[in-house]
Amino acid sequence: MKxxxxxxxxxxxxxxGNGFLKYGYDVMxxxxxxxxxxxWKEKGGAKASVGNFKKTAKYxxxxxxxxxxxxxxxxxxxxGPQNLNGKxxxxxxxxxxxxPPENGVIQYFTHGDESLMEQLQNRFPDINFVKxxxxxxxxxxxxxxxxxxxxxxxxxxxxxxxxxxxxxxxxKFGWETGDMGKATSARAIxxxxxxxxxxxxxxxxxxxxxxxxxM
Ligand SMILES: NC(=O)c1ccc[n+]([C@@H]2O[C@H](COP(=O)([O-])OP(=O)(O)OC[C@H]3O[C@@H](n4cnc5c(N)ncnc54)[C@H](OP(=O)(O)O)[C@@H]3O)[C@@H](O)[C@H]2O)c1
Numbered sequence: 001m002k003x004x005x006x007x008x009x010x011x012x013x014x015x016x017g018n019g020f021l022k023y024g025y026d027v028m029x030x031x032x033x034x035x036x037x038x039x040w041k042e043k044g045g046a047k048a049s050v051g052n053f054k055k056t057a058k059y060x061x062x063x064x065x066x067x068x069x070x071x072x073x074x075x076x077x078x079x080g081p082q083n084l085n086g087k088x089x090x091x092x093x094x095x096x097x098x099x100p101p102e103n104g105v106i107q108y109f110t111h112g113d114e115s116l117m118e119q120l121q122n123r124f125p126d127i128n129f130v131k132x133x134x135x136x137x138x139x140x141x142x143x144x145x146x147x148x149x150x151x152x153x154x155x156x157x158x159x160x161x162x163x164x165x166x167x168x169x170x171x172k173f174g175w176e177t178g179d180m181g182k183a184t185s186a187r188a189i190x191x192x193x194x195x196x197x198x199x200x201x202x203x204x205x206x207x208x209x210x211x212x213x214x215m
Contacts, residue, residue, distance in 0.1 A: 001165065002026055005060020007053050007075055009037055011138040012066040012092050019142030021047055023172050030056035032078075057083035062090070062165060065129075069093040069116055070109060076124060085126035088162035090169075091117050091186075092133040094193045104201030106194045115186035121158065129183065130157035130166045135192035136209045143174040144209060150176045151209035154192065156185035178212050 004020045006013045009031035020027045021044050028049045029037050037050040049059075057063060057079035067075040072093045076084065095116035097107045110116055117131050132155045133141050144151060153175040157163050167177045180189060192210065199205040 001061045003059055003061045004028070004064065005056040005058075005062070006030065006064045006066060007056055007079055008064070008066035009034075010066065012133065012141070013064070014040055015138040015141045016064055016066065016092070016133065017044070017048070019173055021045070022142065028056045028059045053079040054083065060087065062088045064090045064092065065120075066092045069095045070098065072116060072120060073123060076120065076127075081124045081127065084124070086128070088128045088130060088159075088165045090132050090166055091120065091129045093117075094134055094190055096193075101197075101201050104198050106197055106201075108191070108194070110190070113187065115183075115190050117156075117186035117190070118183050121183045128157065128159040128162035130155055130159075130162050131183075131186045131189050132166050132170065134190060135196050137196070137206055140207075140209050141173065145174075146209060146211075148211060150174060150211075152176050152178045152212040154178045154180050154189045154210070156180045156183060156189055158183050176211075 003026045006017050006029045009029055013029050017027045017029050026047045028051050030051050030053050031037055034050040041048050041050050053075055095108045095110040097109045099107050117129055121129050153170050155166055155177055170177045
């Protein structure tokens with residue numbers, strides 16, 4: 001697997017795109033207006049390219065979905081599910097609602113017994129979604145250096161082979177992976193973003209990551 005298609009153009013798309021370039025992959029980022037990515041493409045060199053969502057979905061042997069959560073379904077429809085079926089899609093999105101945080105607590109449009117990734121998996125059953133990178137800020141997604149050692153990235157998804165591909169990437173990107181099971185477990189992983197953001201909204205502290213301690 002050499003070609004990574006990233007559906008998205010924001011801070012996460014660029015941070016992960018740079019991470020994949022660092023490890024020698026060919027990377028395409030995407031936007032509904034790809035001219036906004038011309039700086040990224042120029043800095044990225046010969047292995048960096050840009051396109052729209054559909055072109056990127058066709059290009060990628062592995063896909064990263066990194067759009068505004070409430071537009072994730074539309075973005076996949078625009079990319080063309082037929083271009084993604086059978087592929088691993090690393091889902092970084094969080095279901096953040098269009099309302100301000102309450103006492104620093106981000107509000108979600110999902111509820112406790114559902115998650116955005118399950119909504120996507122149910123609607124697009126032939127795509128192999130894996131939740132990952134959703135519970136840390138983009139500045140720490142690739143080779144973070146915390147003095148306590150490697151942080152934990154919690155992942156989940158229904159397809160074992162897709163999770164193994166994701167774990168291999170997380171190994172390169174300096175993470176210890178906690179495999180939390182099937183897509184249903186996104187109900188537990190997605191809210192970690194709310195927790196991660198709380199020190200930020202309450203005390204302007206944004207430089208941390210989770211680590212699962214084990215005996
Ligand atoms: N920022 C972080 O540090 C961080 C950390 C962990 C997880 N996440 C999650 O990762 C995802 C991406 O976050 P981000 O901060 O990089 O960017 P973002 O600002 O949340 O999203 C930007 C992306 O969403 C797309 N988008 C916006 N409206 C759209 C629409 N109506 N239809 C289709 N696509 C639309 C944009 O496409 P265009 O280029 O076409 O406008 C762009 O690619 C989010 O779900 C976020 O919750 C973010």
